[in-house]
Amino acid sequence: MALLQIAEPGQSAAPHQRKIGVGIDLGTTNSLVSTVKSGEANTLADEFGQHLLPSVVQYSKESVVVGSKALAASNTDPVNTIVSVKRFMGRSLKDVTAHWQNLPYQFKADSQNPIFQTAGGDVNPVQVSSQILSALKERAEASLADEITGAVITVPAYFDDAQRQGTKDAAQLAGINVLRLLNEPTAAAIAYGLDSKEEGVIGVYDLGGGTFDISVLRLNKGVFEVLATGGNSALGGDDFDHALVEYVIRELNLDIEIQKRYHRDLMNAAKQTKQNLTDADSSAFVVDLSDGQQLNLNITKDTFNQIIESLVASTIAACKRTLKDADVTIDEVNNIVMVGGSTRVPVVREKVAAFFNKTPLTSIDPDKVVAVGAGIQADILVGNNPDSDMLLLDVLPLSLGLETMGGLVEKIIPRNTTIPVAKAQEFTTFKDGQTAMMVHVLQGERELVDDCRSLAKFSLQGLPPMTAGAAHIRVTFQVDADGLLNVTAMEKSTGVQAEIQVKPSYGLEETEIMEMLKSSMQNAKQDMQARMHKEQQVEASRVLEAMYSALAEDGNELLSEAERKVIDDALNQLAQDAQNADTETIKKSIENVDQLTQDFAARRMDKSIQLALSGQSVDDI
Amino acid sequence: MNYFSLYNLPEQFEVDLDKLKQNYQTLQKMTHPDRFANASDQQKRLTMQKNAQVNDAYTVLKSPIARAEHLLQLRGLELASEQETVGNVEFLMQQMEWRESLEDANDVASLQLLAKQSDDDIQAQTQALSALLATQTDEDNKTAAEKLREMKFLFKFKSEIESKLDGLDA
Numbered sequence: 001m002a003l004l005q006i007a008e009p010g011q012s013a014a015p016h017q018r019k020i021g022v023g024i025d026l027g028t029t030n031s032l033v034s035t036v037k038s039g040e041a042n043t044l045a046d047e048f049g050q051h052l053l054p055s056v057v058q059y060s061k062e063s064v065v066v067g068s069k070a071l072a073a074s075n076t077d078p079v080n081t082i083v084s085v086k087r088f089m090g091r092s093l094k095d096v097t098a099h100w101q102n103l104p105y106q107f108k109a110d111s112q113n114p115i116f117q118t119a120g121g122d123v124n125p126v127q128v129s130s131q132i133l134s135a136l137k138e139r140a141e142a143s144l145a146d147e148i149t150g151a152v153i154t155v156p157a158y159f160d161d162a163q164r165q166g167t168k169d170a171a172q173l174a175g176i177n178v179l180r181l182l183n184e185p186t187a188a189a190i191a192y193g194l195d196s197k198e199e200g201v202i203g204v205y206d207l208g209g210g211t212f213d214i215s216v217l218r219l220n221k222g223v224f225e226v227l228a229t230g231g232n233s234a235l236g237g238d239d240f241d242h243a244l245v246e247y248v249i250r251e252l253n254l255d256i257e258i259q260k261r262y263h264r265d266l267m268n269a270a271k272q273t274k275q276n277l278t279d280a281d282s283s284a285f286v287v288d289l290s291d292g293q294q295l296n297l298n299i300t301k302d303t304f305n306q307i308i309e310s311l312v313a314s315t316i317a318a319c320k321r322t323l324k325d326a327d328v329t330i331d332e333v334n335n336i337v338m339v340g341g342s343t344r345v346p347v348v349r350e351k352v353a354a355f356f357n358k359t360p361l362t363s364i365d366p367d368k369v370v371a372v373g374a375g376i377q378a379d380i381l382v383g384n385n386p387d388s389d390m391l392l393l394d395v396l397p398l399s400l401g402l403e404t405m406g407g408l409v410e411k412i413i414p415r416n417t418t419i420p421v422a423k424a425q426e427f428t429t430f431k432d433g434q435t436a437m438m439v440h441v442l443q444g445e446r447e448l449v450d451d452c453r454s455l456a457k458f459s460l461q462g463l464p465p466m467t468a469g470a471a472h473i474r475v476t477f478q479v480d481a482d483g484l485l486n487v488t489a490m491e492k493s494t495g496v497q498a499e500i501q502v503k504p505s506y507g508l509e510e511t512e513i514m515e516m517l518k519s520s521m522q523n524a525k526q527d528m529q530a531r532m533h534k535e536q537q538v539e540a541s542r543v544l545e546a547m548y549s550a551l552a553e554d555g556n557e558l559l560s561e562a563e564r565k566v567i568d569d570a571l572n573q574l575a576q577d578a579q580n581a582d583t584e585t586i587k588k589s590i591e592n593v594d595q596l597t598q599d600f601a602a603r604r605m606d607k608s609i610q611l612a613l614s615g616q617s618v619d620d621i
Numbered sequence: 622m623n624y625f626s627l628y629n630l631p632e633q634f635e636v637d638l639d640k641l642k643q644n645y646q647t648l649q650k651m652t653h654p655d656r657f658a659n660a661s662d663q664q665k666r667l668t669m670q671k672n673a674q675v676n677d678a679y680t681v682l683k684s685p686i687a688r689a690e691h692l693l694q695l696r697g698l699e700l701a702s703e704q705e706t707v708g709n710v711e712f713l714m715q716q717m718e719w720r721e722s723l724e725d726a727n728d729v730a731s732l733q734l735l736a737k738q739s740d741d742d743i744q745a746q747t748q749a750l751s752a753l754l755a756t757q758t759d760e761d762n763k764t765a766a767e768k769l770r771e772m773k774f775l776f777k778f779k780s781e782i783e784s785k786l787d788g789l790d791a
Contacts, residue, residue, distance in 0.1 A: 150658075179658055180655065180658070220646070221646070223646055223649065223650075324787075380655070381655060381658040381659075382658070382659070383658070383659050389650075391649060391650060391653055391655060391656075392655060393649060393653070417676070417680070418676045418679070418680075419676070420654060420669050420672050420673045420676065421673050421676050421677065422670070422673040422674075422677070423677075478669075478673065480654070480669060481653070481654040481655065481669075539661070539662075542661055543661050543663075546660070546661050546664065594661075594662070594663045597663065598663065598667070601663060601664065601667050602667060605652075605667060605668070605671060608651065609627075609648065609651060609652075609671075610629070612647050612648075612651055613628070613629035613644055613647060613648070614629065
């Protein structure tokens, strides 16, 4: 975690102490980083003036190369050059190979997770993504000539828990303090919403290379409330290319041999043709063959539109469903925002305009709009904009449920529930003396376990032995503002906190992350220790600062003398420890204060809520 | 947790929805994790729990069924985990009839007619429920719980009509 400066609540840091928050769009094809300078969010360019960083990483024995150089190598060195790694995040090897048959990579065979065997060693999707994030972090720090405090990283709204966790792990590995994971369409809405001081309902139509999202938001006095989100995590502009290649194969009667051999060239030609047809009425689809011959077919705009018609129609159907989920009619939608490179395709714009009965907004570059929105949010979260009214209320994109008898899924938290959210569910034992039980957590909308995504299986252990059905185990599912799940459990009659071992189905264990983090750090163990010590000291002074001001405000009113003394003693101890003690002691001392001040903190919060709702403004408290 | 007092609303079935919405925004601005991005871990934890309650309470107070259920729960009648089923034979007979008409309805017009009937019925039941909850007697609370069970049927029926309508639409 980065070191934070401390300012009195309500007081902004002095200008020269301005903290730097960046927004990162970690895209399938390209990635970007942005920040707010002089009140305006802009994406940052590399030393050659390029804003888009191709999301490509090449591993060789000597080095790791990220970006356009790596992209250039993807044809000549496909095995060691990882392209579009975002598709593999939080996925099992089985998922990956079932989805994409022609991948050029060498996957480690005995692993459940996809692990790329490269000239630079074995790497997983989290590590590959962390290289892209590191490159963006370096770019930002070089361009701003300062260290960044934290980052808001965007993810597709439709990303499930495993994919979100993977993204966050990658950031941790890159040494980035994640302020928030933000849904891409929500980020786009911020970029447009703050721009135009919009009020009312807006739809965000986000068609990227590999994913499609549609979100419906309500804007009211700076509050962005996501009403519903939907889409298809396996539909994007790449599918347009695919459909065009299929068409060319049929028209030219290409045999399987040619199809296989020229797969990459066919896809590239399709992409080029698609892009040409944005402005032209027709374009030649050309592939040079090694024998000097050439595949050449003229594609008109009308033909292309027909080829992709059903794909576009399926995005419109998703828009319709999502409007219904949001309980909003087409007429109530004030504006529709276009995000993602694939929304440049004219027929996409036409169909979206026709469905929503209004011209879509395209004034912000669809490639940059997500990063810009993330930058604005990051600036607010680091505390540069204390007067901002902006608040984002996002939703859980996919329902969370549990496996029940017969391989069925029982929904615990339905999709489109505003997050953070906590829901408890009670279980009981079915055998006498049972001391453990298995819980299987799933995400998705289908009824069968096999059709949903397995997030985690864990066992509740150390249950007190009782007769069957007597134990009441309360399992609490908590989803935080990043859309990440956390599970806790307790046996109610005895108060025994059951031990939970969450084993992510597809992803990395905390210990694996720590291992990677350690091995990725070139500095010695001492540096690590020094850094941790410093972090604890900073945390201690932060806790002290917060408690002193809290006590000054409410200490007399909300605490008895005895209670006050206990807290004062603990704070004095912490102040001493922060100066003199070792890391572990400071940590314990912070925990002690934390424990002893919990009730006080809760009382303060309730008091301020009561005051606010009884008509006083928040500032008066 | 009393959701009415969290939202500073009177503990009754009738809710001022504008006030609810307004207080929702105020509570969000006070408890959302984004407002505590730089706070201590303790504060983060505390506000996240509070914010989750704010969200859950809003969902509950918005919906007539969930609101009535919460109100009964505050009065000591737990419906969520109960095994009790609807005992009103007349009601069940009527439900069966309606289900048959839903099966027979295959065009938009007849489905819309059913939807209208179902809406009227829900409205009538909601009024009855409201009156029962207002008296606060044990007996009326029990009858209200019975009404609530019936209303769950009605809402389920309504959503089945809607999904059949959607199917025709597509």
